[in-house]
Amino acid sequence: MTLDLVLRGGTLVSPQATRPVTIGLAAGRVVLILDAAESLAGREVRDLDGLLLLPGLIDCHVHCREPGGHAHKGTYASESRAAAAGGVTTMLTMPNTVPFCGSAAVLAAARECAQRSLIDYGFHFGVTADNLAEVAAAADLPVAKLYLNETTGITSPLADDAVLRRVLALGLPLSAHAEGDTLDWLLGLHARWGTGPLYVVHVALAREVAALRAAKARGQWVYAEATTHHLLLTDQDAARLGPYGDMRPTLKTAADQAALWAGLADGTIDTIATDHAPHLREEKESGSPPPGVPGLQTLLPLLLEQVAAGRLTLAQVVRLTAAQPAAIFGLCGKGAVAVGSDADLVAVDPTAATVIEHATQYTWPGWTPFDGWTCRGRVEAVWRRGELVYEAGQEPGTGGGREVTVARAHRS
Numbered sequence: 001m002t003l004d005l006v007l008r009g010g011t012l013v014s015p016q017a018t019r020p021v022t023i024g025l026a027a028g029r030v031v032l033i034l035d036a037a038e039s040l041a042g043r044e045v046r047d048l049d050g051l052l053l054l055p056g057l058i059d060c061h062v063h064c065r066e067p068g069g070h071a072h073k074g075t076y077a078s079e080s081r082a083a084a085a086g087g088v089t090t091m092l093t094m095p096n097t098v099p100f101c102g103s104a105a106v107l108a109a110a111r112e113c114a115q116r117s118l119i120d121y122g123f124h125f126g127v128t129a130d131n132l133a134e135v136a137a138a139a140d141l142p143v144a145k146l147y148l149n150e151t152t153g154i155t156s157p158l159a160d161d162a163v164l165r166r167v168l169a170l171g172l173p174l175s176a177h178a179e180g181d182t183l184d185w186l187l188g189l190h191a192r193w194g195t196g197p198l199y200v201v202h203v204a205l206a207r208e209v210a211a212l213r214a215a216k217a218r219g220q221w222v223y224a225e226a227t228t229h230h231l232l233l234t235d236q237d238a239a240r241l242g243p244y245g246d247m248r249p250t251l252k253t254a255a256d257q258a259a260l261w262a263g264l265a266d267g268t269i270d271t272i273a274t275d276h277a278p279h280l281r282e283e284k285e286s287g288s289p290p291p292g293v294p295g296l297q298t299l300l301p302l303l304l305e306q307v308a309a310g311r312l313t314l315a316q317v318v319r320l321t322a323a324q325p326a327a328i329f330g331l332c333g334k335g336a337v338a339v340g341s342d343a344d345l346v347a348v349d350p351t352a353a354t355v356i357e358h359a360t361q362y363t364w365p366g367w368t369p370f371d372g373w374t375c376r377g378r379v380e381a382v383w384r385r386g387e388l389v390y391e392a393g394q395e396p397g398t399g400g401g402r403e404v405t406v407a408r409a410h411r412s
Ligand SMILES: [Zn+2]
Pocket: 061, 063, 094, 275, 277
């Protein structure tokens, strides 16, 4: 077999081990992983000496504002370029578009828009009080989303025990926006009626971490997600950032933030995602600024800085942003660099720095709450299924992403 690309000498990071390798890619997949000393021939050979090689990141929580009325905020085409520049090669997108993605017709429209994505993608299908037949019919999607608190585009969240009981009994993976008391209520219903996994998005409060830790200890099939902004910003930053630091859930106290880090350390929190939620500056400057901040491009640089600061290991970063997202949602070929897996790869220079600035953000609105931050570590090159989609110092590519396929996860 002729290899399309040989990546020579990078240090491959996996949750289990870190070792220098030479990797052969063909037809968008990893076909060989050898010791770095071994030589391989290919159509193209690239030297990665001194660089780290990670599986492409999977961001489980992204808002692309299509289809429909919010597309001016950011599209699959625009936001996927920000993702690629940040080492994210797969995203799962949220259904709170206008119109809401809770029907076959809107899903078809979302798929049409998503074909312009640079990176691979999958969908959270939206659950409402009266679309259970459509939810059941969307069982080939990674997950269905429950909105149980108000947020952008959601003014009447689901709040009906009887409806939730029927949804939980479907046995599909469910993701849920459920804060505080609402989370306690949902965990109670899930313990009683749930037959599938429950993935709790953007956990932000110490009491939520405690509730999820207790649920896991009881053997409940639950997973928890934390966002980069809740891990790295607090209510002090919210005061400084004004509308640019406002999202749902809002930024919390330093004690809540410490609880998130404790949850990462003891495995209560399973994934780190961004809740990437683009809004234009003029919307943020308006009398009624919408909640939400972008995050796709800054996810990996911010986590690399946490590694440099000794707060996370590289193995944890790979586990939290690639291995576990793929396992939880059953994303075929994703989340690992292994023979047969999709060739989604990120080369990182741990000795270079990333200066995060509004001006260098590819997200359509062109701003970030982390403007001015310097991170140790820089994304050098990103491959999505073997295709170079980003190279440091150059514009990201365009298009070519495709929808993930799902092999339904069984409880291990
Ligand atoms: Zn969200």
